[in-house]
Amino acid sequence: MEINEHYDVVVVGGGPAGINAAIAAGRKNMKTLLIERYGFLGGMSTAALVYPWMTFHTNNGKQVIKGIAQEIVSRLQERGGSPGHIRDTIGFVYSVTPYHPEKYIVLAIEMLKEAGVELLLHSFVDNVCVEDDQITSVTVTGKSGRIHIAGEIFIDATGDGDVSHLAGVPMFKGREKDHKMQPMTMKFRMRGVNTTKITQYMIDHPSHFYKKSLIDELKAGKVSLSGVQGFYPQWEKAKLPINRDQVLFFIGPAEDEVLVNCTRVQGYDGTNVHDLSNAEYEGRKQVLMVADFLTQHVPGFEHAAVTTVGTQIGIRETRRIIGHYVLDKEDVVQGRKFDDVIARSGYPIDIHDPTKRGVEFAFVKGDGAFDIPYRCLIPKNVNNLLAAGRCISTTHEAFATTRLTPSAMATGQAAGTAASLAVEKNVSPASVEVQDLQDELKANGAVLE
Template identity: 70%
Template sequence: MGTIIEADVVVCGGGPAGVNAAIAAGRSGARTVLIERYGFIGGMSTAALVYPWMTFHTTEGKQVIKGIAQEIIDRLKERGASPGHVRDTVGFVHTITPYHPEHYKVLALEMLREAGVKLLLHSFIDHVDTVEDQRIQSVRLTTKSGKIDVRGRVFIDATGDADIAYLAGAPCLQGRDGDRLTQPMTMKFRMRGVDLARVKQYMLENPDEFYKKTPFEELPNLPLSGVLGFYKHWKEANLPINRDQVLFFTGPEDDEVLVNTTRVQGLDGTDVEDLTEAEELGRKQVLLVAEFMRSRLPGFERASVSSVGAQIGIRETRRIDGVYALQVDDVVQGRRFADVIARSGYPIDIHDPSGKGVTAAWVQGDGAYDIPYRCLLPQRITNLLTAGRCISTTHEALATTRLTPSCMATGQAAGSAAGLAVKHGVAPADVDMAELQSVLEADGALLN
């Protein structure tokens, strides 16, 4: 018999959604455990170098995500580890939020401790024990110190891949309709030694080589935060990577960029053999792209690779087939829902599962859409909530809800809902909506 840990709320996955869920649940007074497979917190933001966080605002610049997510930004700013929300010089969104991942790892741990959360790192969930096929009793961890059963009253799946829902038998979907293909994976990497003033000067002199939404009129007076383009250089290089431009973001240091240009398509992020192949392909592409940038791009003459993701970045895998699936029309029309628990202003942003391009669609209305509580609720399993990338959406709508600030917001909502479910002894589906919304707004979330 292995070790048994008892909790009220068990949060599975320590990425941005899981961190915010655990903080919210812990602050509610519920005994909360957060389980993470790596030896550090942050999920895709740290393990895969997903950077910067985008976006907390609409394309017009109205902030629509605050709460615990904004508290994290404010506390990072106090440490000099984030400039806060800055203008996106790519022009795809209004603001992006650079941050220092090492400071985020430490701050998240501090905030979890403050909230009374018990943290279990280096713990891989390999089994879910259900009762009568409708309620989770415990999750089993494989660890260096043997098997551990973590029992709880409410569970939150913040694994990104809907691992808990899937193992528990809740209906799940994957990829786009028909072929189940998902958005490509990307191995992200950082380069130091970049002359960003030289890059900016080249952009101002050659605007046709960059994304049409780049804010060139403002650019002379803006700090360079991101670059999309170098179309001519990329085309001439003819690298074996199925995309049509270079994308990188600046920081955290003055001579540093985060490169989001590799692309691994056609592989399944829930299949261990596909993941193994993806890691190999991604790392080979990193070296190809880095050499191309160093040898061909103005400002990169003295640049070199300074870090590569601990794992490949994954945009899309499984998601729950929940009580309600957010639709593409809900996003594009800026639809409002009575059971809103979070909002987002990020556009539809589909990196093509098989082609070169990116499909974008902007949010109409006031520039933001609601995420309803029903999207966090799976079918069949009564004491499970989801948060982050694996909530219930269509393939197209996932292309906006998967972004980090949205994941942080749905994480806070799931943690707050779990706290109320424990407090009142009810299933998550039976939490009083007005009370949940009141709790979220009291904790700084924006629902209007």
């Protein structure tokens, strides 16, 4: 095989985890390549319209995710691409972080260029060459044909664990008892929404909304509407053939714009192209159905219209590596601390049932945050590979919090930093000194305590 290029660090997947991993490695003067299958960056944040980012804080308001993730938010604020962290008026978490997807894409590319990272778009990794438990190269297919790329350390930030799977890493898929996965969602945006009317309806009918909604604060003018969960009577009366129990949407980026998260496509495997083909069709049918429902039955949507539908259906759950440690539900709920912590999160467990209507919640006790250990990023069987983002090592339950975007950003920065240290010291990621890794992360703004 003729190798076309050789890099210190090769990151596969240009979503939030991959972006942050590549920036971290590039800033450590590593020759770094970021590979992305689409012609744009952002992963689920842009391709599937996952919006807003939630959450950078614990439920008591302490920010536990910073570093490169916070730098992205701050730089978006400077260019009018985000208001920063604002209160979640649903009350499920302390804060949400709205952002403008196109401004995020451009900023991400600029930050990658500043860090000296090379970018390869329109390129899909379809083969991984492994020799003696080491990845020697990956092969990407695109308009230019097949390109073979060698590297010292590889980072799987594909979300679905594609690189790990192709490399022969042992993997989890879905929940342990039956491998069923959380449902997919086709998200969409509507313009022409009267948010003032929605706010007044919430004040007048508080029982129609999620019990933690900040309705008193809305009434007092202390917060502005950022998200809505409820309209229970309207949803129940409509009896749409969608297996969920409420309306959910978030405001923005424009004042009269909302991101609707109401479709639910169950029973499909996001790593199977036949299932994905069916899910895309089902999701788009549901979009039209939900949009009609909103304009006909929900106050404030009378003059609204669909403006944007996801480039692809949003995928919550597929494969995860089996790593040196598997984060579980009790680790999250008890707010456990680990000596090899590389990121923290305050997001609760949030499982969209694979077969039923509901969502299972479990909130973090103690100080409201749990640790993500470095060992969750290190797969078994392959020595020069790290995982970041959705495909790190967790159970089905713990995955329902680590899958969220700010956590993916944090594990991405950790993976990129660890990969750089491994190259510098000429050791495997598993042999990187955890204290050195933690010191680097702290020096670059990460919160580890």
